[in-house]
Amino acid sequence: MLGWFSSEPSIEYIVTHPVTWSYLVNIPLTSFVFWGTSIFFKGWGDRYKADADHFFEDLERPVDFEKEVGKDNTVFQAKTVGRLALVYGSFVSVLLFVPNPIEGGIAIGGVAGVILCVGAGLTFYARRRLVKENNEGPA
Numbered sequence: 709m710l711g712w713f714s715s716e717p718s719i720e721y722i723v724t725h726p727v728t729w730s731y732l733v734n735i736p737l738t739s740f741v742f743w744g745t746s747i748f749f750k751g752w753g754d755r756y757k758a759d760a761d762h763f764f765e766d767l768e769r770p771v772d773f774e775k776e777v778g779k780d781n782t783v784f785q786a787k788t789v790g791r792l793a794l795v796y797g798s799f800v801s802v803l804l805f806v807p808n809p810i811e812g813g814i815a816i817g818g819v820a821g822v823i824l825c826v827g828a829g830l831t832f833y834a835r836r837r838l839v840k841e842n843n844e845g846p847a
Contacts, residue, residue, distance in 0.1 A: 783841070787834035793827030 722728050771777075800820040804813060 783834050783837045786830045786837070790827045790830030790832075790834060793823055793830060795827075797821075797823035797827055 722732065797820050800816065800823055803816050804820070808816065
């Protein structure tokens with residue numbers, strides 16, 4: 709009487725379906741190991757509790773920009789990342805010369821265009837801010 713109550717088809721099913729093997733062996737085994745290690749846990753120490761309290765105190769304290777960061781470097785970051793994006797976009801644009809189907813060329817051109825637009829936007833922003841800061845003079 710082969711069928712549902714025989715062990716032979718069940719073993720064949722387990723061998724041919726690795727997910728079932730994972731459910732029947734891996735999950736119980738790893739769960740047992742996880743719960744078994746909890747026997748050796750002795751609780752959080754005083755140092756850990758103090759570090760955690762200090763972390764949450766720092767988390768609730770607002771950032772003092774002048775003390776911790778210094779002067780605003782947004783323009784420098786925009787200029788640097790913008791130039792980097794222009795270089796990356798140029799390299800991606802060179803991939804248009806690799807023979808591809810038309811869909812691939814359109815996809816590569818789209819990606820290159822987005823990267824170049826982001827780079828151009830950041831570079832334009834940085835130049836505009838630099839001109840504005842130079843016209844206003846030192847504060």
